Amino acid sequence: MNPFAEDSRTVSDIVFTDARIIDGTGAPSFRGRVSVKNGKIEEVSRNEAPDADEVVDVGGAVLAPGFIEAHSHSDFEVFEDPFLTPKLHQGITTEILGQDGLGPAPVSPGHVDEWSARMQTLSGSAESAGVFESMSTYLDAVDDARPALNLGILAGHGTIRFEVMGMAGRTATTEELDQMKELLQESLDDGCLGLSTGLIYHPQIHSDTEELLALCDVLSPTNRPFVAHIRSEGHWLFEAMYEFISVGYETDVPLHLSHFKLSGRKQHGKANLALSFLEIAREMGVDITADQYPYVAGSTSLSAVLPPWAHGDGAEETLRLLREPASRERMAADIRDFRIPFWENDAGTVGWENILICDVGSGRSDIEGMTISEIAEKRDATPLDACLDLLVEEELNVRIIIFLGREDDVETIFQSPLVCVGSDGLVSENPHPRLYGTYPKIIDEFVREKNLVSLEEAVRKMTSLPARIYGLQSKGIIREGLDADLVSFRPEWTSTESSYNNAKQLPTGIDHVIVNGEFILKDGQETGNKPGKTLRA
Known part of the structure; x- marks a missing residue:
């Protein structure tokens, strides 16, 4: 379709105007409009907006694929x-x-x-x-x-x-x-x-x-x-x-x-x-x-620090091994000496001081936010014993942030x-x-x-x-005929305050989010629409 051609379209559901269009291909952005109809991108053009049920002037903000x-x-x-x-x-x-x-x-x-x-x-x-x-x-x-x-x-x-x-x-x-x-x-x-x-x-x-x-x-x-x-x-x-x-x-x-x-x-x-x-x-x-x-830190289950053999044939066997002194000694040696080829030995690789407890099943505030090293010092225990004791206490339900x-x-x-x-x-x-x-x-x-x-x-x-x-052949690019999954944001204002100490912070600068032609976020506010679908190959 010629983006400079005269418009002869019928009424669209939504038209986004005055947009800095970044189409998802890596090509340079351009100013224009995008028309949406029946959940699809109907037209991408530099021309004036045609008739639409709703015209959204994004005021020069970026319009990109979702x-x-x-x-x-x-x-x-x-x-x-x-x-x-x-x-x-x-x-x-x-x-x-x-x-x-x-x-x-x-x-x-x-x-x-x-x-x-x-x-x-x-x-x-x-x-x-x-x-x-x-x-x-x-x-x-x-x-x-x-x-x-x-x-x-x-x-x-x-x-x-x-x-x-x-x-x-x-x-x-x-x-x-x-x-x-x-x-x-x-x-x-x-x-x-x-x-x-x-x-x-x-x-x-x-x-x-x-x-x-x-x-x-x-x-x-x-x-x-x-x-x-x-x-x-x-x-x-x-x-x-x-x-x-x-x-x-x-x-x-x-x-x-x-x-x-x-x-x-x-x-x-x-x-x-x-x-x-x-x-x-x-x-x-x-x-x-x-x-x-x-980010320089990852997140996973604390049980991932255990050697492969320590997982046993199920949770009960794992917990039994965690309580057994001989098994603990074997775990300590495996972690300290890298005795198991190809095992991802996180504790040995990054150190107990870089493993932070972020969430435990019981929700204990005296544990969350502390490193394994800090917990060990508080309990007057070795880091390994503090780790294994915590896994037993929480029945393995412990998540960590690991600075790696x-x-x-x-x-x-x-x-x-x-x-x-x-x-x-x-x-x-x-x-x-x-x-x-x-x-x-x-x-x-x-x-x-x-x-x-x-x-x-x-x-x-x-x-x-x-x-x-x-x-996903119908997604990821702003192009006529593809799914109308879109996001409009102001890059000069887009940022996040989410941190390791206070992660549950919503970002700023993202104005509109559209899934299958329906707003799920409009002017920064949730709409309550649920137009998502499962994608089956």
Whole structure:
């Protein structure tokens, strides 16, 4: 369509005028208008506005595609808060769930209690949502909840492995691999956008490379991505990257590296070296990308600091081992001496003084906001004993913020054209600030203050790049005929006050958010509309 042609259109639902249009492709912005009709972008033009039911003059503010959250943990939060409030106010219109291999389905009725306990520190509890024996039933339930945002999901390696093998701490047999492959195929047929794994989490921590290759053989014909929290982001980072890339090379599946980072002092300053692995892989024909959140600290479950063998065959076995003196001595040696190859030894890598308790199941205010080192000093105990005692007291339900990175590495990684944005935000009473602040922080700090990339490039990283990665053909770009998922913001005012001490702060500068042609945020206020849909491949 010629953007300078005379207008002969019928009445539109909404027309946004006097907009600085950033279309999501990385191309330079231009002043113009965007017409929306029946949930689609009807026209993008520099001409005067045609007739419309509603004309919204954005006064020179940016109009961009709605932001796509490449790594989200709202799997069960959508049933508690279908507006997904922390994301809505950041301009996010689409979230990708099922991350780190920990998905909500397929879970048979007899397994739901144990799997819910495993998921609760990353994606919330399944209790309020019920049992999902297939991805199809889960996605149907999400549609029934009428979310404000669009939601797609990945099949979870850990969920599938658990359904076949429980928490068994061993490699899979041929028969078990066949069963896992069958469940994966069913999940892909149900509309999953790809396959995810989290190779530091139980039970997939016990899988070998052959298991990953077998599952990716199922994934390969679909051309959907294999998304991974790799085995190590710290001490064994480059070995873990090599394994991940080799799986993509052998099976010809697209690869996507979750929350790309360099954890611990050993790897600090090596961001360019780590990026070279991605660039070399692409030279070899491997389609590889990554996502990143703009913080030096991550967040996960405290139980992730335990050696693989300490997870036992379920929560009760883990708690038994945590109480046993001989097991504690073995854990101490494994952490201190890095005795287990490829295990992501967070405590040994970053130190107990950099592990902050942000949320415990009981909500104890005397614990939240303290580091493991501070808790140990308060209790006159070793840091390991303080950690293990806390896990026992809270029955493993403890979340942490872990200060593991360096600012210059975060900034170097962000500038790569292969890296998109994902918050990895975990919903809790005392969350990491990334849950509320990731996207405005990118605009405020990385674009306006530090000038790491242009605003057009930052928008590409938040829109068309994740859309391409996850196969969302109708999203991520402002173009006629595509979905009317839009955000209007004023980049000179967009910022976040969300911090490690006070994370639940909504951002400023984001005026309008539109999902499938309906306002969910208008003039900075929630509308109560819930036009979101599940996205099924």
